[in-house]
Amino acid sequence: MNQLERLIRSLSRLPGVGRKSAARIAHYLLKADSAFVTRLAEEIGTLKERIHPCPVCGNFTEDELCSVCSDPRRDGTQICVVEEPQDVATIESTGEYNGLFHVLGGAINPMNGVGPSDLSIDKLVKRASEGTVKEIIIATNPTVEGDTTALYLQNILKERPIEVSRLASGLPVGGDLEYADKLTLARSFRGRTKL
Amino acid sequence: MNQLERLIRSLSRLPGVGRKSAARIAHYLLKADSAFVTRLAEEIGTLKERIHPCPVCGNFTEDELCSVCSDPRRDGTQICVVEEPQDVATIESTGEYNGLFHVLGGAINPMNGVGPSDLSIDKLVKRASEGTVKEIIIATNPTVEGDTTALYLQNILKERPIEVSRLASGLPVGGDLEYADKLTLARSFRGRTKL
Structure with a gap:
């Protein structure tokens, strides 16, 4: 060859x-x-x-801490939990969020042998227990694995005085009802917002 | 960055x-x-x-001559003329052709300032004049530039005792009349074959 x-x-x-x-x-x-x-x-x-993972949040970085963790202007009371480091870049590109991140390194997937202990969940609980954090926003993917992981995190965090939220799931902006799949449509009904 | x-x-x-x-x-x-x-x-x-161009045909090679030019089993009476080296690989993958190749390095495109002298045409004429070649199959793309180049080659080669042919243009196999563009359909009429 x-x-x-x-x-x-x-x-x-x-x-x-x-x-x-x-x-x-x-x-x-x-x-x-x-x-x-x-x-x-x-x-x-x-x-x-x-490039190596940031020791605090798991995001990729060339420096000791990643660009988010080392930025003093970021809001330390919020942690957005994502599956993969590229999700950090995706969320950063919206300019919508100014808190910190936590990268799990995947989602719970029993079929592929990925359990909670394979993800960076202990570290998240430790960060949540340090007193600064007031809200944890779960931004795992809207898939079976992402939903399972969100539910698991919700259970593990519910004893603490921390608000736990999840990104809204529903119709994509610019999308068309006709082309929406049933599950997405059902979710957008359940999550409908009052006008 | x-x-x-x-x-x-x-x-x-x-x-x-x-x-x-x-x-x-x-x-x-x-x-x-x-x-x-x-x-x-x-x-x-x-x-x-x-990797460098084959000094004979212009195809890419790691060796002195490319794998086609150095293969004694290839039919030296046919030369298939293509625009780019990757076209050689595409034609080779069909297994339909056993002759030699000649890579022009592009197609005549006056808009982009590519004239006949920018292509490896002199070399082709020289190969065609050596007496072994009996047929030149022009396999330039079925585009305005490819058509222009084919016409130019046809004119330049017509004085010689060599058959010059062009790849058939028409409906793609497995395609649907409904989705064929007008030009392709028109060409497939002109080039219709007797059954």
Whole structure:
């Protein structure tokens, strides 16, 4: 197997990249300017040594603490709980939230053998017990696993003087009733807001 | 800008990879096993030094000649003319063709300033004049640029005792008349075959 074929195989392991896209990317790289290709290789090669999880919240960072945990302007009374580090970036991009984060590292999924002890839940409970936190916003995915995890967290946190909330689930903005699936529609009924 | 953000920006320059896919790939790499990530970085980094155009046909190769030109079982009387090196791989994957190739390096496109002299046409004419070649199959894309290039080649080659043909254009197999665009449908009429 030659170098080009090897690269195409590696690239097709990436999420969202099939065999055809991989071939297209490989040929693009062959034509692209060398400086860009070298930089890309360097960025991929050094990614894992430079980036590590933030010891407080589990978000990715190059520094000792992540950019959210080390920012004194963030509201330390709120913690938004997410499944994965990329969820932090997604929520940050809305500009809607100014509190802290906590990355669980996944969701409870008995089928795949992921139980509560595999997630960063103890650490969350410890952070919640330190007295500063007033609200925990659960932002796990609106899936069976995310719902299970939310329920588990709600149970574990209910003894404490902390408000626990969950992101609203319902119709996507700009969406169309006709194309909404039944579950989403049912949830948007249950969570309807008074006008 | 941090390392993760830099990688995401570089990845989103790749064809077919938008900002969201780039973020998804970057986070996948952060979680992927180190051996794979190191290998991918190495494969990208050494791509351009290891792979170069075949001096005969212009296809990509790691060796002196490409795998087609160096294969004695290939039929030297046919040359299939394509725009880009990836077209060679696409045609090879059909298993339909056993002749040689010639990569033009693009198509005539006056709007983008690409004229005949920017393409590897002189080399093709030289190969065609060596006496072995009996048929030249033009497999440029069925676009305005590909058609222009095919016409140009046809004119340049018509004085020689060589058959010049072009890949059939028409309805894609498994397609539906209803969804065919007018131009494709018109071409499939003109190129209809007797049963």
